[in-house]
Amino acid sequence: MTRLERNEKLTRLALLLVAFSAVSILLVITIFIFSEGTPVMFRYGLQKFLFGLDWFPLEKSYGLLPMIIGSLFVTAGALIIGIPFGLACAIVLTEFSSKRLRRLLKPIIELLAGIPSVVYGFMGVVILVPFIRDNLGGPGLSVLAASIILGIMILPTVISISIDSLEAVPRSYREGSIALGATRWQTTRMVMFPAAKSGIIASIILGMGRAIGETMAVIMIAGNAAIIPRSLLDPVRTLTSNIALEMGYAAGEHREALFATGVILFIIIMVLNTIANLTSKRRTP
Amino acid sequence: MSGPLHPKSRYLFSLSLLVLLSFQGGCARGSAQRGLVVAGSTSVQPFADHWAEVYMKENPGRVVNVQGGGSSAGIQAARTGAADIGMSSRELKPEEKDLLEVIVAWDGLAIIVHPGNRIEELSLEQVQNVFAGNITNWAALGGSNHLITVVTREEGSGTRGAFQEMVMKKNRVLRGAIVQDSNGTVREIVANDPQSIGYISLGLVNQKVKAVRFDGVEATFENIEQKKYRLIRPFLFVTSGAPNAAAQEFINFVLSRPTQEMVRHDGLIPVFKD
Amino acid sequence: MRIYVDPKIEQRFFRAVLWLFTGVTVFILFFIIFYVLKRGLPVVSLGFLTKNPVEMGKAGGIFSTIVGTVALTLLAILIATPLGVGSAIYLTEYTRENWVTRVIRFGSECLAGIPSIIFGLFGFILFVTKLGLGWSLLSGGLTLAFMILPTIIRTSEEAIQSVPYAYREVSFSLGGTKWQTVTRVVLPSALPGIATGVILGVGRSIGETAAVIFTAGSSLHIPTSLFSSSRTMSVHFYILAREGISMANAYGTAAVLIIAILIINVLAYTLMNKFMRKYC
Numbered sequence: 001m002t003r004l005e006r007n008e009k010l011t012r013l014a015l016l017l018v019a020f021s022a023v024s025i026l027l028v029i030t031i032f033i034f035s036e037g038t039p040v041m042f043r044y045g046l047q048k049f050l051f052g053l054d055w056f057p058l059e060k061s062y063g064l065l066p067m068i069i070g071s072l073f074v075t076a077g078a079l080i081i082g083i084p085f086g087l088a089c090a091i092v093l094t095e096f097s098s099k100r101l102r103r104l105l106k107p108i109i110e111l112l113a114g115i116p117s118v119v120y121g122f123m124g125v126v127i128l129v130p131f132i133r134d135n136l137g138g139p140g141l142s143v144l145a146a147s148i149i150l151g152i153m154i155l156p157t158v159i160s161i162s163i164d165s166l167e168a169v170p171r172s173y174r175e176g177s178i179a180l181g182a183t184r185w186q187t188t189r190m191v192m193f194p195a196a197k198s199g200i201i202a203s204i205i206l207g208m209g210r211a212i213g214e215t216m217a218v219i220m221i222a223g224n225a226a227i228i229p230r231s232l233l234d235p236v237r238t239l240t241s242n243i244a245l246e247m248g249y250a251a252g253e254h255r256e257a258l259f260a261t262g263v264i265l266f267i268i269i270m271v272l273n274t275i276a277n278l279t280s281k282r283r284t285p
Numbered sequence: 286m287s288g289p290l291h292p293k294s295r296y297l298f299s300l301s302l303l304v305l306l307s308f309q310g311g312c313a314r315g316s317a318q319r320g321l322v323v324a325g326s327t328s329v330q331p332f333a334d335h336w337a338e339v340y341m342k343e344n345p346g347r348v349v350n351v352q353g354g355g356s357s358a359g360i361q362a363a364r365t366g367a368a369d370i371g372m373s374s375r376e377l378k379p380e381e382k383d384l385l386e387v388i389v390a391w392d393g394l395a396i397i398v399h400p401g402n403r404i405e406e407l408s409l410e411q412v413q414n415v416f417a418g419n420i421t422n423w424a425a426l427g428g429s430n431h432l433i434t435v436v437t438r439e440e441g442s443g444t445r446g447a448f449q450e451m452v453m454k455k456n457r458v459l460r461g462a463i464v465q466d467s468n469g470t471v472r473e474i475v476a477n478d479p480q481s482i483g484y485i486s487l488g489l490v491n492q493k494v495k496a497v498r499f500d501g502v503e504a505t506f507e508n509i510e511q512k513k514y515r516l517i518r519p520f521l522f523v524t525s526g527a528p529n530a531a532a533q534e535f536i537n538f539v540l541s542r543p544t545q546e547m548v549r550h551d552g553l554i555p556v557f558k559d
Numbered sequence: 560m561r562i563y564v565d566p567k568i569e570q571r572f573f574r575a576v577l578w579l580f581t582g583v584t585v586f587i588l589f590f591i592i593f594y595v596l597k598r599g600l601p602v603v604s605l606g607f608l609t610k611n612p613v614e615m616g617k618a619g620g621i622f623s624t625i626v627g628t629v630a631l632t633l634l635a636i637l638i639a640t641p642l643g644v645g646s647a648i649y650l651t652e653y654t655r656e657n658w659v660t661r662v663i664r665f666g667s668e669c670l671a672g673i674p675s676i677i678f679g680l681f682g683f684i685l686f687v688t689k690l691g692l693g694w695s696l697l698s699g700g701l702t703l704a705f706m707i708l709p710t711i712i713r714t715s716e717e718a719i720q721s722v723p724y725a726y727r728e729v730s731f732s733l734g735g736t737k738w739q740t741v742t743r744v745v746l747p748s749a750l751p752g753i754a755t756g757v758i759l760g761v762g763r764s765i766g767e768t769a770a771v772i773f774t775a776g777s778s779l780h781i782p783t784s785l786f787s788s789s790r791t792m793s794v795h796f797y798i799l800a801r802e803g804i805s806m807a808n809a810y811g812t813a814a815v816l817i818i819a820i821l822i823i824n825v826l827a828y829t830l831m832n833k834f835m836r837k838y839c
Contacts, residue, residue, distance in 0.1 A: 007738070016653070018641070022642075029670075036680075092580075096577060111821070115766070118768050127594075227461050244769060248442075249355040249358070320780075334615050351778065367691065
């Protein structure tokens with residue numbers, strides 16, 4: 001083996017090691033979160049932990065159901081707001097606008113993704129929360145406020161991935177449909193959309209992941225009461241805010257319970273990631 | 286790497302080396318440069334930050350780093366050495382009693398409402414009932430006919446602990462209450478929501494909110510010093526074993542008469558006993 | 560029974576609805592930027608940018624938080640870029656699609672989806688407490704690096720893939736080794752694309768709060784070493800606004816943040832455009 005060949009081999013090996021960095025980091029994170037969080041779950045009882053209604057950590061009662069449902073509520077709300085707006089933008093940009101306009105609008109919409117989440121939360125606090133309190137009642141810090149802000153925050157994810165998948169549909173599909181006398185809208189609805197379906201679903205699932213994982217914006221506007229909300233105007237606490245809210249003062253088992261909250265969040269996100277990964281894989285033949 | 290470096294990459298290489306080296310230099314001086322780390326309760330933080338500011342002005346060259354994080358994080362940090370001094374706004378738990386504690390000031394707890402609220406006075410029982418969710422309308426307390434928005438602190442917070450102990454006793458704070466994780470945020474919410482009620486450090490009460498008379502006693506420092514106003518709790522500095530020299534010097538500074546006069550000015554109750 | 564609607568009218572209706580929704584989205588964006596800049600820009604002055612915060616940020620400027628942000632971001636980039644670009648080189652140049660690359664890609668995609676609060680918890684438990692680094696630039700920088708790694712891997716991979724194969728063939732035919740080809744031909748050509756990924760990583764680091772507050776702490780002092788705790792602009796804004804310490808300074812900080820993000824986006828976009836025009 002020449003020196004050159006040996007060097008090449010070494011480089012390849014080094015690069016392989018580097019390439020595994022992301023996977024190893026993922027593994028280390030998983031191990032740490034699980035080893036800190038799971039003992040208390042089993043000690044306390046998994047069923048009581050997942051389906052218990054009482055979160056009184058100082059009385060050693062760690063029912064996480066209100067937070068699980070809270071996360072689901074605000075995420076569902078975010079999707080109800082984010083999907084129509086996101087898909088509308090994606091369709092307009094791919095099907096109904098001139099190339100010049102698209103080149104202007106796309107980066108502007110992607111800019112939405114760059115605005116720090118605390119700024120969104122703050123906008124919620126100074127504009128949305130008082131508006132809800134004065135016009136709809138309740139404390140304003142509510143499911144509704146959190147849903148709207150999260151709905152705006154997931155827009156860039158939904159839009160950019162939907163655009164990618166709409167653009168990936170072969171030109172011939174669109175041209176064939178138009179040639180058959182269909183209008184642009186008919187083409188979009190009956191040809192483009194079904195063809196890009198898996199990518200669009202992936203975009204929604206990733207948006208969902210972003211909504212479930214958001215912390216700082218939610219903590220500012222959701223009110224954080226550990227109850228199952230009965231209306232859109234009730235305050236709500238999500239899994240993420242449960243962690244961030246109490247981490248500073250938590251000690252002992254309380255702290256472990258917060259890591260356990262992280263475990264649940266982690267599992268939800270991983271399931272969503274895997275689904276998104278599988279759906280978008282099916283698209284490419 | 287085979288072959289000589291391309292001039293451009295040589296430049297990049299030496300640049301990154303330079304950056305790394307400069308960090309290396311930082312490492313070597315690490316512990317001396319990080320200064321005295323004081324971490325913990327977000328209630329104590331604003332005051333400690335002020336003390337540190339004055340301390341550093343009077344002792345050029347000394348560095349004091351004040352961090353938030355919460356009482357438990359602070360106590361934890363003091364135990365592991367991540368902080369030289371932990372700050373706590375709650376009493377130490379039995380299992381934490383192995384740490385050394387110094388009371389650096391007393392803090393009053395004020396029950397606050399929106400300045401536009403007609404209510405001026407609440408009894409212990411009334412406050413208990415409002416926070417337990419038994420009284421839900423201001424009308425029941427002589428105010429306007431609106432639902433009460435109860436704002437509380439998160440479980441584990443020193444302020445919440447003190448409030449639970451002194452006001453709620455065996456009753457639970459209602460579950461539907463808005464939960465916030467610092468005095469400042471509670472104050473902000475009460476300042477913006479006309480129907481809300483909350484509790485914060487007396488020293489942080491400003492013109493944006495109104496502190497109500499509690500059991501007929503106004504929340505003032507005179508009343509606390511005369512032991513008339515009963516909602517008070519200690520602010521602690523916690524160290525693992527005897528404080529190191531730098532920590533001891535800062536603690537001495539905080540306990541010194543001029544600083545304690547300043548403590549009064551900041552809105553806390555000083556600890557000197559004469 | 561189905562009611563017949565003229566497809567042209569149907570199209571007109573839906574087009575109007577779609578444009579309305581798009582209009583609202585763009586309006587929200589402009590509104591947020593305008594709202595923050597209008598209240599924040601009057602506060603921003605040279606003094607605001609170059610003076611340190613006083614009384615927890617009630618008075619003074621935001622200099623130390625700018626330093627904190629830059630230091631933390633730089634550190635994250637310095638750690639993440641070699642790892643990310645290395646991974647991308649391996650995935651594109653040194654291997655074929657097989658189970659190894661699938662595992663690596665899946666891992667990277669999962670890492671991208673993990674919420675920042677989980678990164679924060681992880682960084683807190685590993686770097687801050689277990690490794691005893693405390694709340695420090697190092698803890699925060701490592702945590703942020705892990706967070707932005709997937710972005711850098713993905714964009715670098717795309718950039719390297721779009722370098723025409725002919726470039727490599729020329730290099731090989733001149734007797735270049737694989738490594739020489741990669742470092743002297745492929746990487747320089749892919750540089751703008753890689754830079755875009757790095758800049759996106761910078762943007763994400765600047766805007767991050769949850770992961771940073773648990774790992775880098777919130778000290779207001781100018782960091783002097785890798786072990787000093789530091790507060791970034793995002794964290795500073797969060798604390799100022801939430802605690803109601805000073806709304807004026809909060810808006811000022813937000814304005815500086817937004818302008819930084821704007822510049823970063825424009826930079827990333829122009830680089831990307833240049834790159835696309837060259838190869839696509």
